[in-house]
Amino acid sequence: MTKIRIAIQKAGRLNQDSLSILKDCGISIDNGKDQLKASARNFPLEVFYLRNGDIPQYLKDGVVDIAIIGENVLIEKGAGIEVAEKLGFSRCKVSLAVPKGVKYEGLAYFEGKRIATSYPHTVQTFLREKGVNADVHIINGSVEIAPNIGLADGICDIVSSGSTLFKNNLKEVEVMLKSEAVLAVSPKISRQRREILEKMQFRIQSVLRARKSKYVLLNAPNDRLDAIVSLLPGMRSPTVLPLADKGWSSVHTVIDQDTFWEVIDELKQAGAEGILVCPIEKMVL
Template sequence: MQTIKIAVQKSGRLNEDSLKILKDCGVSIDNGRDQLRAQARNFPLEVFYLRNGDIPQYLRDGVVDLAIIGENVLFEKGPDLEVVEKLGFSKCRVSLAVPKSAAYDGPLSLQGKRIATSYPNTLAHFLEGHGIEAETHIINGSVEIAPNIGLADAVCDIVSSGSTLFKNNLREVDVIMKSEAVLAVSPKIGGAQREILEQLRFRIQSVLKARGNRYVLMNVPNAQLDAIIDLLPGMRSPTVLPLAEPGWSSVHTVISQDRFWEVLDEVKKAGAEGILVCPIEKMVL
């Protein structure tokens, strides 16, 4: 039986989130402690646990067919590789930071400066785009310490909350790129594997749609029914069921998280009561 090989980060937050989305897609993986490969029990998929920075080359060489990887790593080491799905988790950004006491009036402030980074290609692309010449120091890990020890005037590194910058007396001054986990594909993927990929993408899309929406039930007086329905951004139209109490109906709909609180405030003001909000496990359109 044909299987598809997928690479995920060996350890860390991206590893946990990657395995979670596969689990939410109904894929059961038999992975033991320190295993580098694991087979799914109920889906034609084999997982490879790899170092994040090595994944683009494994994709390029066709050792794996797919990978869940951060956009930032792909931009740095595999800009030629195809992305077929953005996954919406492990969000971060690649940013420039300078000491809190340093002046910064835009990218041109970096002219002639020393910049420490683990993302030399990403930094070079940014500098070139702004016509800036600067000295790059490549550091793997603990980039934030470079200005404190006199090695650099600024840093270019991955930022999530910004707490690491704060602890090292740095401030974020420019965002080079925003990143999230993506599903990337090898240029050497075969036809049979491409079919399995589409099955997996269908499941992933269903999970992501569910994560981005909530199922909402509310009790509505019939006199206000039309007005409240007009406020609801349902998938097609909301479901309306009569309640045992005369003059009232139960309205069921799906609301995206982006508009969730805004819509709830509006329907409550319009007369909706007993509003119940439920998570959605899967959502197939």
């Protein structure tokens, strides 16, 4: 039986988030400790656990068909690789940082300076577009120490919370790009495996929609029902059912997580009562 081959990060946060979304898609993986390859029990899928930086080449060579990988790694090493889906987790920035004591007034600071990074292509492309010439030093590992030991005047690295920069007496001065986990596709994927990918994407999209939404039930007085319904940005239109108590209705709808609290405040002001909010496991359209 044909199986689609997916690469995910061998260890770390992206590994856990990748396994989590596969689990939410109903895909059960027989996964032993320190295994580098595993199969799903209930879906035609093989999982390869690889070093993050190696995944783009495996995709290019067709060793794996798809991968869950940081968008920043694709930008650095995966030119020409298709992104099938943005997954919304493992968000970070790729930024330039300098020592805290430096008076930074703009990108001109980096003219002729030394920048330590493990993202040389990303840095060079960014600076070239901005008309800045700098000396890029490639470091695989902890680049934050480079300014402290006199190896560089600044660094380019991933920034999540900023705590690592703070601990190393650095400050973020330019955000070059924003990144999140994506589902990437090999240019050599076969037609049969593309069909399996489409089934998998359908599941992933259902999970992602659910993660971004809340199911809301509320009670509304009938004389204010039209005003309350007008506030609801549901998938199509809300469900309205009569309550045993005359003059009242129960309204069911879905609200986007990003606007959730604003909508709830408006609903309360319009007269909604007994608002119940539930998580959604899957949302199939």
